[in-house]
Structure formats: C-alpha cells, structure tokens
Amino acid sequence: MKIAVIQSDNIPYDKAKLSFFMQNAKKEGARLIILPEYVLNRFFKEIEKMPISFVKNQSNRQIKHLKHLANIYNLTVIAPVVKVINDKKYKTVVKIDKNIKYYYQQALMPYSHWNEEKFFDKKEMKPMVFKIGNFKFGVMFGFEAHINKFWKYFKEKKVEAVLIPSIGTFNSHNRWLEIFKTKAFLNHFYVIRANRTGSYKEWKFYGKSFALSPEGEVLNILGNKEEIAIIELKKEKIKEAKKEWKFSDIEKSIKHF
Numbered sequence: 001m002k003i004a005v006i007q008s009d010n011i012p013y014d015k016a017k018l019s020f021f022m023q024n025a026k027k028e029g030a031r032l033i034i035l036p037e038y039v040l041n042r043f044f045k046e047i048e049k050m051p052i053s054f055v056k057n058q059s060n061r062q063i064k065h066l067k068h069l070a071n072i073y074n075l076t077v078i079a080p081v082v083k084v085i086n087d088k089k090y091k092t093v094v095k096i097d098k099n100i101k102y103y104y105q106q107a108l109m110p111y112s113h114w115n116e117e118k119f120f121d122k123k124e125m126k127p128m129v130f131k132i133g134n135f136k137f138g139v140m141f142g143f144e145a146h147i148n149k150f151w152k153y154f155k156e157k158k159v160e161a162v163l164i165p166s167i168g169t170f171n172s173h174n175r176w177l178e179i180f181k182t183k184a185f186l187n188h189f190y191v192i193r194a195n196r197t198g199s200y201k202e203w204k205f206y207g208k209s210f211a212l213s214p215e216g217e218v219l220n221i222l223g224n225k226e227e228i229a230i231i232e233l234k235k236e237k238i239k240e241a242k243k244e245w246k247f248s249d250i251e252k253s254i255k256h257f
Helices: 015-027 052-073 148-156 173-187 235-245 247-253
Strands: 002-007 032-034 076-085 088-096 100-104 128-132 135-139 161-166 190-195 210-212 218-221 227-232
Touching: 002 015, 002 190, 015 032, 015 052, 015 227, 052 076, 052 088, 076 161, 088 128, 100 128, 148 173, 161 173, 173 190, 173 210, 173 218, 218 227, 235 247
Parallel strands: 002 032, 032 076, 135 161, 161 190
Antiparallel strands: 002 227, 076 088, 088 100, 128 135, 190 210, 210 218
C-alpha cells in the first residue's frame, strides 16, 4: 500500500497545484493522499477575521474540486477543511473518494494566542477509522495526538497506520518527532504526519513532514519547502514488530489492575 504525503503552503484556489500533486501521487502508485492543516483554507488567525460566508464558499469550492480530482485519479483524499453549517464553524477532516465523509475535531487548542476551542463549534463523534483494501487507517489532528485516549482507541480498533494532518510552528519539530516515534513503537502503528509550510506574519510553518515505521524508525522526513513524499506501508512490518516485542500479549496477561 502506497500513500502520498503532501507538504504545502496555503493553496486556497490553486487547482493546477492540487492536480499536479494528485497526478504525481497516482503515477507513483499511491492510493491515498494526505494534506496538512490550513492549506485548503487560510490559516486560523486569518480565518478569525474573515466573514463566515467567505470561509464557507471557499471550503465548498475546495471540496467540489477535490471530489472531481479524486474521481479522475481514483485516489482517496484526506484533507482538513473548515465546514460551515448554519453559521456554525467546525474544524474537520474530510475523506473524499466515491463518497464524502467528515471527522469533526474533538480536542481543540484552548490557548490565548491560538484559541480554536473558543472559535469553533463542536460535534461529538469518534475518531475516523477506515479501510482501503485490507489496510486500516485512523485519522486525528496534530493537537489531538497529545491525548492518550485517541491512541488507545486506534489500538482497540486494530488500526495499522495513523494519519495526522497538522500545522507546526515555534520550532516544535523535534518534540513532535520524538512523541510520534514513541507512539509508533509502543503501538506498532505506521505514523504519518503531514505538516504545513509557509508563514503568517512572524509565525513560520516549518514543514518536515515525516513517516515512521511500526518500530518507531524514521522512513522519511521532508524539508521545509513544498514537497510530496510517497510512503510504502507493509502489513508484514507490523506483524514482525508485534511478534518481536509482544507488548500487547504482555498487557493482556496483566489482569490484577
């Protein structure tokens, strides 16, 4: 199973760029592509100041265009997008193939300099889990990766690859890499992070999207420019890691607490 990780700056209406990415992904044999946060829409600090009608129109146009491209290239698309329903604003990931499904972010940043929790509305639901062929994927946002409950849910659902669209700034790359290496190793998931590039005022988005193996090893790290990476996922690597380390078997054997 091959997937494509798209690392990009803001691409609100650049149809040629999206088509280029998807054409290359298809050429390399990918069946799925993942985009970072805040590339189909503007960055959060910009959205805060925009008319909600503009954001809604922008999102609807992007979804329509991605649906068209997904059909042309026979790809599944995983992409964050702001969804507006009756003037309510939701931060979502859309999964586009023959159908369109949404995951509504459950844990939002509550900080004074970046307060998504205050801005966005909420809709309770479980994290997105789906299959392509015989490979099972889970999806969560970057901020949600701080919460153990999400990892536990994916483990219970026997997810094999966790997809994490994100937007990283403030030189946080090393922290994220070490967190995800540990999560990949302890749970024997593939972990794939798609991270935005570009900037907003003094905020620099550093890219460095990466893919980690079920052993917690780095398979690929991109630079800080616009790029695409093709990652090959192998079920036998997951089986080998589980067989070698036996963490799940040991966990099941401990029944007194």
